[in-house]
Amino acid sequence: MNAWLLTCNQDVFDLASFRQDGHELQSWSVVRYRRELADGDRFVMWITGSKGGLIGRGRFTGPPTQQASSPDEYWQEDPGQRWYAPLVMDEWLDEPVPRSEFTEDPRFLGTSPFRTLFAGNPHRLSDDQWEAFNKAFEQRRTPGSPNWEPRPGDTIPRGDLHGLYGGSRVGDISTCTESGNVLLFASPHTKHRQGCRNGWAEDGTFHYIGEGSDGDQDFASTNNTAIRDHTQEGLALRLFDGDGDVVRYVGEFAVDPSAPYDYADVPKPGGGSTRRVIRFHLLPVGIASQPASVPVGCEYRVADDTVEPAAAGPGPVNADLATRNLKAHRRLQNDLAAAARERGMTVLSPSAADPDFDLAWRRGDDDLVVCEVKSLTRTNEARQLRLGVGQLLDYYDLLRTRTANVRAVLWVEHEPSDSRWLGICHRAGIELAWPGREGDILV
Numbered sequence: 523m524n525a526w527l528l529t530c531n532q533d534v535f536d537l538a539s540f541r542q543d544g545h546e547l548q549s550w551s552v553v554r555y556r557r558e559l560a561d562g563d564r565f566v567m568w569i570t571g572s573k574g575g576l577i578g579r580g581r582f583t584g585p586p587t588q589q590a591s592s593p594d595e596y597w598q599e600d601p602g603q604r605w606y607a608p609l610v611m612d613e614w615l616d617e618p619v620p621r622s623e624f625t626e627d628p629r630f631l632g633t634s635p636f637r638t639l640f641a642g643n644p645h646r647l648s649d650d651q652w653e654a655f656n657k658a659f660e661q662r663r664t665p666g667s668p669n670w671e672p673r674p675g676d677t678i679p680r681g682d683l684h685g686l687y688g689g690s691r692v693g694d695i696s697t698c699t700e701s702g703n704v705l706l707f708a709s710p711h712t713k714h715r716q717g718c719r720n721g722w723a724e725d726g727t728f729h730y731i732g733e734g735s736d737g738d739q740d741f742a743s744t745n746n747t748a749i750r751d752h753t754q755e756g757l758a759l760r761l762f763d764g765d766g767d768v769v770r771y772v773g774e775f776a777v778d779p780s781a782p783y784d785y786a787d788v789p790k791p792g793g794g795s796t797r798r799v800i801r802f803h804l805l806p807v808g809i810a811s812q813p814a815s816v817p818v819g820c821e822y823r824v825a826d827d828t829v830e831p832a833a834a835g836p837g838p839v840n841a842d843l844a845t846r847n848l849k850a851h852r853r854l855q856n857d858l859a860a861a862a863r864e865r866g867m868t869v870l871s872p873s874a875a876d877p878d879f880d881l882a883w884r885r886g887d888d889d890l891v892v893c894e895v896k897s898l899t900r901t902n903e904a905r906q907l908r909l910g911v912g913q914l915l916d917y918y919d920l921l922r923t924r925t926a927n928v929r930a931v932l933w934v935e936h937e938p939s940d941s942r943w944l945g946i947c948h949r950a951g952i953e954l955a956w957p958g959r960e961g962d963i964l965v
Contacts, residue, residue, distance in 0.1 A: 523742045524558060525652035526565040526644035527635045530577075536596045537569070537577075541614070544681065546691045547580075549606040553642030556586050559607050561736040562743060566647075566655045567611075570639055575618030576658055580611040580690070581744065584736075607644075610693050612744055613700070619658045629654050659699065670703070670758070672771040675813040675875070679768050680707075694765065695733050695745040697757070704748050704757050706730055706775075708874050709765045718788050718799065719823065721871070722878035724848065725803070727778050728761070732800030739800045749802050750782060759804065763874045770816065772874045775804040812875050814924050818890060819870030819882050822859050827852035850897035850935060854957070855880050858895065858933055861960045877917045883964075888926040891963070892917045897935045907934070907943050914952050931955065931963050 528550050530537045540547075552559065559582055567578035586607040591600065624630050635645035647655070671686070672678060681691060687703055689696035696705040708720040708730060723729045732739045732746045741747050752759055759776060762769040777783070781803055787796040827849055859869045859881050867883040880895040894913050896906040914930040922928050930952045937956055938944075947954040955963045 524560070524563045525647040525649065526555075526559075526563060526582075527568055527647055527655075528565050528643050529568045529570050529639055529645070531570050532574075533571075534598050534601075536598075540596045544685075547609065547611050548692065549608050550643065551591075551601070551604045552586050552607045552644055553605065555644060555646065556605055556607075559586055559644070561585070562734055564652065564742075564744065565609070565644065566652075568635075568639070569618050573618070575620040575623075576615065576655060577618045578611055578614045579655070579659060579744075580609050580613070583608045583610055610690050612690055612697055613659060613688070615659070615662055616700075619662065623658065624654065627654055670760070672760075674771055674773045674811060675816045677768055677770045681767075683762075683769070693733070693745075694731075695749070697745050697748040699757070702757055704745070704752055704759050706749075706759060706761045707765050707769060708761060708763060718786055718801075720874070721823070722876075723803075724851070725781075726878060727781075727803035727805055728775065728874065728878075730761075730802045730804055732783075732802060734799070738798040741800075746800060749777065752777065753779075761804070761874055770875065772812075774807040776807050778803040778805050811920060812924060816875050816924060818873075818876060818921060818924055820873045821871070822863075822869040822881060823871045824859070825852035825855050827856055851895055854897060854933060854935060855895045857957070858893070858960070859883075862964055865964045867964065877920050879913075879917050889929075890921065890925040890927065891929045891931055892921055893931040893933055895933045898938070900939070903938060903940070907932070907938060907946075910934070911947065911950055911952060915950065918951070929953065933963075 532538060561582060561584050563582045565580060565582065566576055567580070569575060569577050584607070586605045588603060588605050590603050591597070591606075621636060625636070629648070629650040630636065633648070635647060635651070638645055672683075683705070684691045684696070684698075687698045687701040687705070689698035689701075689703075689705055694707050696707075698705060718731060720730050721728065730749075732749070733743045734740070734746070739746065741750060748755065748757060749759065751757075753776065758774055761772040761775050763772050764770055783800050783802045785798050786801050788799055789795075790797050862869050862881075862883045867885055870882040870884070872879050872882075879892045882890060882892045884890055892914070894910045894917070896910045898906055910932045914932060918928055918930045932947060932952050932954050934954070934956050938954075944954055953963055
């Protein structure tokens with residue numbers, strides 16, 4: 523991807539007042555290199571004049587288009603129709619970094635954007651020059667960043683959130699280096715605009731789709747790099763449920779150190795060929811208990827039971843994923859969901875604010891059944907049942923304050939060979955059942 527410098531003459535456009543009044547840049551006028559500007563290209567913002575300098579950085583979100591300028595009080599005079607490139611600002615500095623801090627840097631000798639600041643936007647940057655500007659941002663992170671105040675379950679207008687902690691008011695990922703946070707906005711209720719869903723996966727991690735809506739995603743994106751390297755950079759990942767004006771804080775997450783991300787091929791917008799997206803694997807930090815005001819679950823998402831299971835590996839965290847049981851697990855889950863729906867139940871999948879149960883259902887507003895599904899073989903039966911009982915005890919404890927009545931169901935592939943498990947589950951308050959006994963649990 524390319525890197526650019528954009529200039530702003532405040533005698534022409536009063537950027538400082540524009541920002542102080544709570545506005546967010548969504549595009550910028552360009553006159554050169556229009557065919558070379560592309561979604562994902564990085565840029566820095568430069569204020570011209572004796573008191574100017576480096577003030578912000580961000581990324582373009584598409585090619586430029588010709589359109590009329592928005593007339594408002596921030597322009598000295600109406601600029602008329604121009605070419606504008608859509609963009610997102612990732613970070614602003616409190617004060618500009620003056621030109622004098624870069625003029626002696628050998629990376630700006632010879633071909634330098636400072637020699638052509640009088641020319642039209644944008645100005646091309648080399649990789650070395652981009653890194654020099656990035657280093658200036660890292661050196662000016664605000665000391666004593668504000669303490670994090672939102673608690674899991676709290677709702678907050680997105681504009682207020684950025685007013686407190688910084689970052690861009692648009693986009694799904696917002697890196698706020700000034701406060702040491704990366705804000706992640708997810709709506710597991712609907713399919714993600716990147717072509718697949720954010721949400722809980724069978725490996726117990728929350729899969730979050732990276733940034734980039736055109737072409738393959740990579741780590742040239744500042745925000746993707748911030749998520750991947752958040753531990754080394756001292757950044758906290760903060761997950762929010764919602765992508766509108768008001769969002770709900772879910773809690774703090776961290777990338778899984780054993781498997782931080784993988785890639786998925788998804789259809790390109792409009793159909794046709796596929797492109798590659800990054801799926802980050804996130805783990806909750808601590809127990810993110812939600813208040814009673816947070817509803818449980820979202821519309822049930824049918825599991826893909828045509829997937830080929832991965833080969834078994836040494837030391838599996840979840841035995842269900844390391845054997846042929848993945849396909850059987852998903853079929854069991856989908857069949858039970860269909861049976862519950864036929865009996866008039868509202869069937870649910872977990873949202874970002876919920877523990878990662880397999881499915882749940884309700885007959886009314888006050889009764890919730892949370893279910894864990896386990897496939898069984900002769901060799902893994904005891905291990906699977908132990909795992910399922912432990913998971914359900916955790917789910918029940920997290921959900922019992924959010925609904926009046928909660929039941930826990932362990933749904934297995936067939937009757938266990940050891941009848942002792944019926945008594946174990948009964949004493950733990952868990953209903954153990956298998957295909958053919960739907961009527962026992964769907965009441």
